Amino acid sequence: MPRIASEDDFLALMDAHFPRQAAGVELPRGDDAAVVAVPPRLCVTSDLFVEDVHFRRSYFTPAEVGAKSLAVNLSDVAAMGATPTGFVLGIVCPDDADRNYWDAFLAGMAALAASHDVPLVGGDLSRGDKIAVSVTVWGAPGASGRFLTRATGNPGDILVAVGELGLARVGLAVLEKHGRAALADWPAATAAHLAPVPRLAEGLALAGQPGVTSCMDVSDGLARDLPRLLPDGCGADLFFPPGGLHPEVTAHAAGHGRPPEKVAFFGGEDYALLATVAPPALAALRAAVPAARPIGAIAAKPGYTLNGSPINERGFDHFG
Amino acid sequence: MPRIASEDDFLALMDAHFPRQAAGVELPRGDDAAVVAVPPRLCVTSDLFVEDVHFRRSYFTPAEVGAKSLAVNLSDVAAMGATPTGFVLGIVCPDDADRNYWDAFLAGMAALAASHDVPLVGGDLSRGDKIAVSVTVWGAPGASGRFLTRATGNPGDILVAVGELGLARVGLAVLEKHGRAALADWPAATAAHLAPVPRLAEGLALAGQPGVTSCMDVSDGLARDLPRLLPDGCGADLFFPPGGLHPEVTAHAAGHGRPPEKVAFFGGEDYALLATVAPPALAALRAAVPAARPIGAIAAKPGYTLNGSPINERGFDHFG
Incomplete structure (x- = not known):
């Protein structure tokens, strides 16, 4: 089974699935940090997606793991009434997930990201014993200019x-x-x-x-x-x-x-x-x-x- | 050894170390996402810090793990010539790291964050087999308005x-x-x-x-x-x-x-x-x-x- 050879190899795989250039991305991934153009008020959320806690490899396809790890974050942005405008990705890779696994994982994530026009602007990866995915997404308010919050309803609503x-x-x-x-x-x-x-x-x-x-x-x-x-x-x-x-x-x-x-x-x-x-x-x-x-x-x-x-x-x- | 009883218990521990309110934080952690006030151009970076890959518990104190997992991200912001203005945190917690461990970890991280006035605006945690920390930091340019990038030098520099x-x-x-x-x-x-x-x-x-x-x-x-x-x-x-x-x-x-x-x-x-x-x-x-x-x-x-x-x-x- 083809292993991920190096961090550069993984980053090349990422480039195959996620375009580096996108509207609002002034400096794409590859530098110490990305630079993004943002509105004055931004919502930010971050969620982990961990093997055998949030998903099992026995019945999730790699593409489903990739898509769901992003989807649960996008859902938080949806709950704010906002539009996602960018995300960063951290992946812990165990030795028993090969290059084909990550190729399919990234394809699943990229399809969801593309369907909502959300660019991937940064990422990090590390070896580890089980798959763990960390996604941080940010978003802008819509035309109303407001974010939806919790605990702001009234009795009778x-x-x-x-x-x-x-x-x-x-x-x-x-x-x-x-x-x-x-x-x-x-x-x-x-x-x-x-x-x-x-x-x-x-x-x-x-x-x-x-x-x-x-x-x-x-x-x-x-x-x-x-x-x-x-x-x-x-x-x-x-x-x-x-x-x-x-x-x-x-x-x-x-x-x-x-x-x-x-x-x-x-x-x-x-x-x-x-x-x-x-x-x-x-x-x-x-x-x-x-x-x-x-x-x-x-x-x-x-x-x-x-x-x-x-x-x-x-x-x-x-x-x- | 006192275990972390629940996600709410961990969030309470976070609140003990990191103030929720800070300049630029319009909606603090606790909602689906935080809302932050940001400049028009923002740098964003994300790094993982994983047990037995980036650190060993045998010779890192919990406070050092907490501080270094943030420091390596702040260093990326420094390399952009920028000032960090906020971060989010994801933590994978194994059962053998008890409440005291995380108390000390958060204290170490909070001291470094406070020394640079960087608010923690969100976080997620999950069980897992080994400690893994994911930090995403963003930052604003200084008075010069510019970010420093790679690959932009010239021969003779x-x-x-x-x-x-x-x-x-x-x-x-x-x-x-x-x-x-x-x-x-x-x-x-x-x-x-x-x-x-x-x-x-x-x-x-x-x-x-x-x-x-x-x-x-x-x-x-x-x-x-x-x-x-x-x-x-x-x-x-x-x-x-x-x-x-x-x-x-x-x-x-x-x-x-x-x-x-x-x-x-x-x-x-x-x-x-x-x-x-x-x-x-x-x-x-x-x-x-x-x-x-x-x-x-x-x-x-x-x-x-x-x-x-x-x-x-x-x-x-x-x-x-």
């Missing part, structure tokens, strides 16, 4: 979601059990886990709606993420009516004797956007972002209800 | 160095052999490896000198880094007169029967700045940056000479 909830958690479960054989029976759920879609257009559109009061991306499940979205002292009343969740969530929940709305509540890694909107602005929001659907409302006191019943268990900790 | 050459390589050798017992006999060399100093004030001053034509930081040794600094088709003539190198370099070389200038040429991880200056501007540069000392000149044709003799071996590859 409607909670809206863009993207499925619980679907990626079902995907994780069936992939852990059956490997890629699960793709046949659970195409949507496995795709949600293997190839999450960053909701960049929708995030930007949300920021353009004046009545939208807060936004985040649901990476750890509603149970863990809602407390991060809501203002201090508030709770939420959530409603997942029958037929409101993805059929694969409903089917998987039924097969395990669980209420599907609990799968939606505790599931992680959906990278759906969760926003809050003042009720008078809901109609305009739904017109501007047709994929946004109401799932509940901010309550004036702490605690959560799910379809009318209190729920208080904890969700998923990537780190724990 | 004087090469100047800020910081010792070869000293960190001696430090690595004695630490690998004796562990921290080496600190007694080799205080400067071990300090150069364990606690390199990013030359930020000097980099900024170099950028302010119009005759300075290029700059980089020497992280892999002159042998590997000079070809990256020099313009295409050029070489260099280097001179390390007796007494021109650090006494610990001279002593270590003598003990191993090596010419000390070869230790300076092949040694890595010094994080010295290496700049080129047009000869008429040298006097002004030496007045502005007293620590800068001439070590040679750019030659009009490829190849290197060291004290008058050709030298063509290759240097150090962190990755190879």
Whole structure:
């Protein structure tokens, strides 16, 4: 198997997939630092994507690892209502991932980057025992000039979601059990886990709606993420009516004797956007972002209800 | 030993060491992304710092690991002639590094960050088998408005160095052999490896000198880094007169029967700045940056000479 021979060899592989020159890149990668042209206010976010913590090589293709390690960062930019304008990449490479692996990894990442016009302006790599990918992305606000933040909603605001909830958690479960054989029976759920879609257009559109009061991306499940979205002292009343969740969530929940709305509540890694909107602005929001659907409302006191019943268990900790 | 209990626990530890609010930080860490106020042109760089590749826990204190993982990035900003204005941090934590370890690590990193007024605006962490630290730093140009780049010097320009050459390589050798017992006999060399100093004030001053034509930081040794600094088709003539190198370099070389200038040429991880200056501007540069000392000149044709003799071996590859 062809090994990566040197850092220069890897950088050449990077050049084969990522153009060095791009709009806004004054000095491309290859110097001590890149120089980029940026607006006066920039959002910045950084996420790790680590083998056997965030993904398994047994059922992720190299291209999926490359794309998802960028996608989870782009999703944070989407949650800010911003447009990504550049990123840097750090890769820890174990000896058992060969040149073909990284070629496919970079191809997967480059395709996603190109589809959003995000240039790669720098990178570093190191040997190590397992694959670890670090991505830092920055972004600019849209025409509205504003970034969407957390904890800035108000009691009574409607909670809206863009993207499925619980679907990626079902995907994780069936992939852990059956490997890629699960793709046949659970195409949507496995795709949600293997190839999450960053909701960049929708995030930007949300920021353009004046009545939208807060936004985040649901990476750890509603149970863990809602407390991060809501203002201090508030709770939420959530409603997942029958037929409101993805059929694969409903089917998987039924097969395990669980209420599907609990799968939606505790599931992680959906990278759906969760926003809050003042009720008078809901109609305009739904017109501007047709994929946004109401799932509940901010309550004036702490605690959560799910379809009318209190729920208080904890969700998923990537780190724990 | 107290373990890090959760991601929230780690973030609380971060808050204990790094203030969230700082000048230029409009939205501090804790949201999907931070928002920072930035100048129209920004330099960005990212480096990994990985256990058993870049450092060993056997002879690095946790505080030294924290500080060096940031220092190597700040050194890149220094080499651009820029001032660092913010950074994000990704940490892979193995189970055998406890809460005390990370407390000390963050304290070491925070002290260096505070000494240069660089706010930490975001971070992510993950479990993993070995410690890996990813830092992304960005910076603004100084009053001159320019960034210093590589490959923009001219034949005849004087090469100047800020910081010792070869000293960190001696430090690595004695630490690998004796562990921290080496600190007694080799205080400067071990300090150069364990606690390199990013030359930020000097980099900024170099950028302010119009005759300075290029700059980089020497992280892999002159042998590997000079070809990256020099313009295409050029070489260099280097001179390390007796007494021109650090006494610990001279002593270590003598003990191993090596010419000390070869230790300076092949040694890595010094994080010295290496700049080129047009000869008429040298006097002004030496007045502005007293620590800068001439070590040679750019030659009009490829190849290197060291004290008058050709030298063509290759240097150090962190990755190879």
